[in-house]
Amino acid sequence: MKAKLQVGVLGFGTVGSGVIHILKEHQEKISQVTGYDITVKKVLVRDLEKNRRYETEGFSLTTEPLDVLDDPEIAVVVEVMGSIQTAREYILHALKAGKSVVTANKDLIALYGDELVAVAHENRCDLFYEASVAGGIPILRTIVNSLAADRIQKILGIVNGTTNYMLTQMTSENKSYEEALKEAQELGFAEADPTSDVDGIDAARKMVILTRLAFGMNVNLDDVETKGIRGISEKDIQVAYQLGYKVKLVGRAEEINNTVDVTVGPVLLPRSHPLSGVNYENNAVFVTGAAVGETMFYGPGAGELPTATSVVSDLITVAKNAKLGTTGNAFNSFVHETKNTPSDQVYSKYYFRLEMDDKTGTFLKLTKIFADAGVSFDKILQEPLDEHTATVVIITHAASRKQIDEASNAAHAEPEMRLITKYAVVEG
Amino acid sequence: MKAKLQVGVLGFGTVGSGVIHILKEHQEKISQVTGYDITVKKVLVRDLEKNRRYETEGFSLTTEPLDVLDDPEIAVVVEVMGSIQTAREYILHALKAGKSVVTANKDLIALYGDELVAVAHENRCDLFYEASVAGGIPILRTIVNSLAADRIQKILGIVNGTTNYMLTQMTSENKSYEEALKEAQELGFAEADPTSDVDGIDAARKMVILTRLAFGMNVNLDDVETKGIRGISEKDIQVAYQLGYKVKLVGRAEEINNTVDVTVGPVLLPRSHPLSGVNYENNAVFVTGAAVGETMFYGPGAGELPTATSVVSDLITVAKNAKLGTTGNAFNSFVHETKNTPSDQVYSKYYFRLEMDDKTGTFLKLTKIFADAGVSFDKILQEPLDEHTATVVIITHAASRKQIDEASNAAHAEPEMRLITKYAVVEG
Structure with a gap:
């Protein structure tokens, strides 16, 4: 007995x-x-x-x-x-x-x-x-268990099934944002008011939870730079695909010199990245550990x-x-003072899409803006949009968030160019 | 203290x-x-x-x-x-x-x-x-833990890093088998005698271990139908890719009516299948549970x-x-009598590549052979190989292993056709 x-x-x-x-x-x-x-x-x-x-x-x-x-x-x-x-x-x-x-x-x-x-x-x-x-997905348990013998450095998560379903439909079926949202609502993945999903709030909440377990820091929701996929353009999804990337809504939490940076937003993932294969309403969490290296846990996000x-x-x-007799110990072992990483210490490649007046000197001006901010280009793609306007797509080399913000603000200030999209690019 | x-x-x-x-x-x-x-x-x-x-x-x-x-x-x-x-x-x-x-x-x-x-x-x-x-990858622990609250139905595993590295090189860099093997040896992934890897023996051993934990059955290595990738042809990898598949060396263990079927061999995976995104020397195990559905665990296979x-x-x-005080219990809780599934109860789609004499009546003969075995076609692709010969690629609908063997044997017996390749196809 x-x-x-x-x-x-x-x-x-x-x-x-x-x-x-x-x-x-x-x-x-x-x-x-x-x-x-x-x-x-x-x-x-x-x-x-x-x-x-x-x-x-x-x-x-x-x-x-x-x-x-x-x-x-x-x-x-x-x-x-x-x-x-x-x-x-x-x-x-x-x-x-x-x-x-x-x-x-x-x-x-x-x-x-x-x-x-x-x-x-x-x-x-x-x-x-x-x-x-x-x-x-037994991801929290796995993080807690593996923490006992390893140190987690980075987490990338597709943690919202609704938006992943919508992006999958937009990528593989060429659906528009509105069509994808309507379909997600009809299937019961999205609610009548989809705000919490499409604005990234649900994903941000989950990243707060993951960050607490993985890094022992209590990040506030307000400290999570959160961008959703509301109104995301087919154009960016298609251009990204041509360049070898998939667009996914990804939560990222990274430890940098005993500080932590947590963001949620659409990012470009190389098509060969394991997270790129996470489709429809499925979730996955990609964990980088100091000893174990890169692991990923994939499965149904809800149900x-x-x-x-x-x-x-x-x-x-x-x-x-x-x-x-170890009750109450789980959260004891691993609590650090919460410090957010300053924006000049978080580095990433970025994807930009701009529309520019098609006249002499505009491109030079754009190049100068990025050079002044210390941001260099990895890839550039220019094509005419109409008679007077060109679409310019840029993938930068890794730059700090501060540098990227400087370049974006400077571009915003120029009447000849309109910054349409700015997404981080994750490298494989 | x-x-x-x-x-x-x-x-x-x-x-x-x-x-x-x-x-x-x-x-x-x-x-x-x-x-x-x-x-x-x-x-x-x-x-x-x-x-x-x-x-x-x-x-x-x-x-x-x-x-x-x-x-x-x-x-x-x-x-x-x-x-x-x-x-x-x-x-x-x-x-x-x-x-x-x-x-x-x-x-x-x-x-x-x-x-x-x-x-x-x-x-x-x-x-x-x-x-x-x-x-x-903490896959054994996860299986044992999740078993306590779920029932595992199927396991698909990429559990040999060497062959996965070689297949990745062959798929994405169009390398030949020999080139891929040489490179794997130079990088230290493959040994001078690569038998255990390329003939699927290492993968079969790991599937025996996974099967014991997931289904509580002690399958013998001899009962694991094992095929490796030795001499695998670029042609099949390319044709499979055109048809929307990737070729991977996959171990499969499935419970069917209280029996278990374990195989190792090259299979065609839909490019959208999560296992298709597992590249280079990485491993992954894809688990289907009755309650939890499909989950996957990805990470380094060695190191x-x-x-x-x-x-x-x-x-x-x-x-x-x-x-x-639960020492010694782990293997106690879940042991069943080991029964292998009879070959007429294991169903799968299959990929065939044949070379056939290009003369009237040969294709009809081929069609009849498959029809007699009760195997119907999902996709057919025929193209001339040279003046006198055609390459025929077939993807069948799901058929039992017994039916597939019957069709293969009958095709073998016909002098006008040469069965070059036969791989299982996993559906997404």
Whole structure:
């Protein structure tokens, strides 16, 4: 007879019932791995009547949060109800009552992660949220585990499935932004108001979470330079493709001299880069470690069963830690003072698309602007747009963000040229 | 003061010293994660004199295996000496003395894994070998962990870096097989005798290991239908590319009705398949799980530091299991009777290239041969090879291996046609 580990579940939607289902189906295996029988004791629901038929399943239903949060027999609380403020309140209550918590709530963790982590640590509880980033990919666990024996230098992530689906459609089916968005909405990947996806906010939240784990720094959302794909042009996608690149919405976090730089935006990736092969709604995180080199983790970014699987993985870790007596240690080991990298120390190649009046001297002026900022050209492509205007595409050599901003601002100030697009270029 | 976990290391080459280095550099983090101070007590070397300078590093050197294997204070033995029979003997000795073992020795594990696992289990010891497959990618750990909450259905792996490097050169630089092999040898990826790589033997060994973990079945090397890339033709690589595919050496393991089918051979992968983006000496394992769907793990297939990192990860798991009291459980939970899938139950699309006498009736004969075997065509491409001969390329619809063999044998028997190539086609 194994010791029991009793779980309370907040929320009985598709993920919640997925968790309950998996715990039951894999009960024996889980108990062999953890040394515990993990069972669900109570589930918080909105409506008792609607869920009556589950009452014979071995757990009880309640509409009263404290029934779960104050139950001394419940050792772990699983939060899969969504929302931010209510979930935060319940989780704080659970942690202060000494219960470990597993959540799939990325918005909550991105916004209040440092507060919740601190409270978890004070109360010697675990707080895990594997499902909050890249749904079914065990990326957080892998980062935490590999950190024990390596040092992470850089993370590149395709962490928003909706925008990756749209860019895939625009690249391989030549769809327009509007068509791609409409299709994503019809398929249920994008919401009626797609702001959080297409403006890069969702990706930025996930990068905040990844940065906290990989570099031990609590970056604010406001410090993440965030650009989305709203209104992105087919033209850039096509030109990039001709030049050997794919355009992807990529979150980048990089450690530079004990500072960290985190950005989200469209970037040009060489077609041979492993992230270029990540299509449709899939996610992937590309990690560079000092010892291990380049690794990538690919999989579904969302979905009920993948998410539920990640939640159960977290539960298994909580159970192991409970036995190990290492509960509450996860976030202890690796916290640094958060420092953002100054913009003159972040280097990248860049892609520019400009429209220029087609008259003598304009190109010379452009060349001078970039030379003055200390930015040199790797590739230039010029073609006539109409009788009076030329399209100029430039790929620069690596330059600092400060230099690139200087060149952009100077180009903006010239009436003969219009800077249409500016994207970072990732080298393979 | 943490409890001590003392380690004996067999072999002091680059991986061995990498392990010792990482354990020292990450000592504090490792102790926070595991609750143990993991320290190296003794290292088995061939030559004491050559290694005298290390004697001040906190461990002692010995040339006598039993000094390590019979030391009651040593709880874990790390085997990084290579060889098969000697390593097997030492590991058996260590396990019988109640010591857990971590090894990076894939040849040993592929050949004697089931024996060693059984002895480890009898003695309630752990036996881990993360570094034996795909060096720096934590694929075995991920499979074992995710198995606790999911069921794996299929594994596709690019698990040999040498042949992947050669195929990448042949595909993107239009090199010949001989040129690609020479280059791989010059870069040190391929050995002077490349048999184990180019004939698929190394990949087959790794697939045996992956199959044991993913499906709990001990497949024999002899039961793995193994084909390498020796003498592979540029023609097939080019034609495949025109048709939208890349040729990769892929190991496939699939569960079909509680049986398992394991093969290694060149396959055609759609260019949009994530494995198609795995280039040069990199490895990747593509896993399909019932709940989580399709995930992929990508990274360096070899290298001293990646390998040492994997060995240390295994040591961390041993330490955790020691505290959990779950030592020796890892292989217990998931063993099934090994049954190979009959050849009429394994389905795939296939690529054929034939040379046929260019005369009336030959193509009709070919069509009839395939129809008689119940194999239908998805794509056909015919072009003249010379005045009297045509090249015919066929991609079939999915057919059983038995049907494909029937069609191949019948084609072989016809003097007017020569079957040059037959590869499986993986669909995206």
